[in-house]
Amino acid sequence: NAGVTQTPKFQVLKTGQSMTLQCAQDMNHEYMSWYRQDPGMGLRLIHYSVGAGITDQGEVPNGYNVSRSTTEDFPLRLLSAAPSQTSVYFCASSYRSNNSPLHFGNGTRLTVT
Amino acid sequence: DQQVKQNSPSLSVQEGRISILNCDYTNSMFDYFLWYKKYPAEGPTFLISISSIKDKNEDGRFTVFLNKSAKHLSLHIVPSQPGDSAVYFCAASGRGGGSNYKLTFGKGTLLTVNP
Numbered sequence: 001n002a003g004v005t006q007t008p009k010f011q012v013l014k015t016g017q018s019m020t021l022q023c024a025q026d027m028n029h030e031y032m033s034w035y036r037q038d039p040g041m042g043l044r045l046i047h048y049s050v051g052a053g054i055t056d057q058g059e060v061p062n063g064y065n066v067s068r069s070t071t072e073d074f075p076l077r078l079l080s081a082a083p084s085q086t087s088v089y090f091c092a093s094s095y096r097s098n099n100s101p102l103h104f105g106n107g108t109r110l111t112v113t
Numbered sequence: 114d115q116q117v118k119q120n121s122p123s124l125s126v127q128e129g130r131i132s133i134l135n136c137d138y139t140n141s142m143f144d145y146f147l148w149y150k151k152y153p154a155e156g157p158t159f160l161i162s163i164s165s166i167k168d169k170n171e172d173g174r175f176t177v178f179l180n181k182s183a184k185h186l187s188l189h190i191v192p193s194q195p196g197d198s199a200v201y202f203c204a205a206s207g208r209g210g211g212s213n214y215k216l217t218f219g220k221g222t223l224l225t226v227n228p
Contacts, residue, residue, distance in 0.1 A: 004156070033215070042117070042202060042218030043157070058215065090156050099164065101147060102216065104156030 002026050006091050006105035013081040013112045021076040021108050023091030029103070030096040032074040033058070034066065036087040037107075043090060049074055050096070081112045116140045117205050119219035127227055132190040134222050136203030139184065143205040147216065148177060148188050151200045160201075161188070193226045200224075 007022045025032065030051050035043040035058075045058030049068040063085060065077040074093075078085060088109050092102040118137045126132045136146075144165035149157035163170040163177045163186065170177050176189045190197055200223050204216040 035218075040220060042119075042204075042220045043216075044218070045215060048215060059217075092156075099145065099162065101159035101162060102157075104149075104158070106154070106156045 004091055004093055004103050004105035006089075006108050008108060009106070010109050011111070013078070013110065015081060015083060015112060017081050018077070018079050019081065021078075021089055021091075021110070023074045023076065023105060024072050025074075025091075025093040025103070026072065027093065027095075027103065028071060029093035030071070031102075032068065032091065032093045033102065034064070034074070034076045035090045035092065036060065037090065038087050046076065046089075078110075081110075083112045086110060086112045114139075115219075116143075117203055117217050117219040119201075119203055119222050121222050122220070123223040123225070125225045125227060126193050128195055129192045132188075132193045132197065132224055132226065134188040134190075134201050134203075134224065136186045136188075136219055137184060138186075138205050140205070140207065140217070141184075142207035143217075145206045146177070146179060146186050147204045147206075148175075149202045149204060149218075150197075151202060151221070157202055190224075193224075195226045195228050198224060198226050 004025045033048040034046040047066040049055045088107045091105045094100045094102045147162040148160040151157040179186045200221045202221045203219040
C-alpha cells in the first residue's frame, strides 16, 4: 500500500499564481484533512472532508479551496498565492470509526515569493 | 490562544535512560489525545493515544499518562534509543466538536537521544 501520497514534494510560486496540491490515499479512508506547518508552530487544520462530496473549514481556511469528488482524492487549491502561504502542507486520512488515528503524507514544501 | 501546549521546545537524554515529554491542554471538551512522531522531511506518524476514560496506556517502550484534573499528559519512552530522536507532537480532539480528523496540535518537542 502506498498510503497517503502528496505531489509535488516541492513547489515555488510567485505571488498571485494559482496551483493545486494533490493528495491521494489508497486505504479507503472516509476522512481526509489538510494541515499546514509553519516554523515554531504545530500543525493547523485548513480544510477537512468526512466523505465524498462533503467538505468543511478548519482553523485556517482563508485562501484555500478544496473539493472531494472521490473517496481517494482530496486536492487543495490556492487560487492566488500569497507569501503568507509559504509553508509545509500535509494531507492526512483516517477511517470513520472513533479512535482511528490520522495517517499523514510526507508533505509538500511550498514557497511563495 | 493555544489550546494544546508543549512548553519544552527540546529535550536531550542519554541512550537507555527515560525520556519524558509533557503536554498541557486548556479545552475541557478534549477527550482523546494522541502523540505523533516526526522525522525531518517526512509526515508525522502516529505513536500512541489515550482516551479520557483512561489514565494510562502502554505500547512497548511507550507509555502515555493522562491527568484530567490537571489537564496534563505525558509521554514516557523507556529505554530511549537514538532512533527515537525526532520531533514529538501532542494532539487532542473533542467528540463534541468532531472526531479524530480534527486534531489540535501542540508546537512539538525535539527529542535528541545521545548514544
